[in-house]
Amino acid sequence: MKTLKSDTILLRALEQTDLDLLYELENDESVWEVSNTTTPYSKFVLKQYLENAHRDIYEVKQLRLVICVAENRKPIGLVDLFDFEPKHNRAGVGIVIFDRDERNKGYASDALKMIADYSFTHLKLHQMYANISEDNNVSIQMFEKLGYVLAGTKKDWINSEKGYKNELLYQLIHEKEF
Secondary structure (H helix, E strand, O other): OOOOOOOOOEEOOOOOOHHHHHHHHHHHHHHHHHHHOOOOOOOOHHHHHHOOHHHOHHHHHOEEEEEEOHHHHHHHHEEEEEEEEEOOEEEEEEOOOOOOOOOOOEEEEEEHHHHHHHHHHHHHOOOOEEEEEEEOHHHHHHOOOOOOOEEEEEEEEEOOEEEEEEEEEEEEEEEOOO
């Protein structure tokens, strides 16, 4: 079973050549609210991050993969596993399609399906979860369409420019036991 490649996209490990891509994304203030970022990243810090990106998910408790269009291998986004907890067989998932021209083409849904298949097959996860701002209707619809279920609301969780917002917790529980 191939879990990291489909007819439309592939998920690949970070490479040293992704430095400019990461620099642009991590310093894009429009995504800081969802990434809990408050200050810019230097290329030096991101280069160090890339030098350690090969480290095992069991050691660093996270995994970041680049989403590429299968046809031309063009990088269009990132999908992250974070807060990986092998004892409880769970991890958080986050996704961003940074190439605005590639949004609304189904790539994010495909990437989330693929990372779930990978996580349930290779990491033996029992569940995945996503934290979504209550006003991010596109993400809410996408995660619900993929089977994620609203598990709770974190009240006044995000301090935004417009005031406090709630954050919704969505879970995808894998029914198959290993």
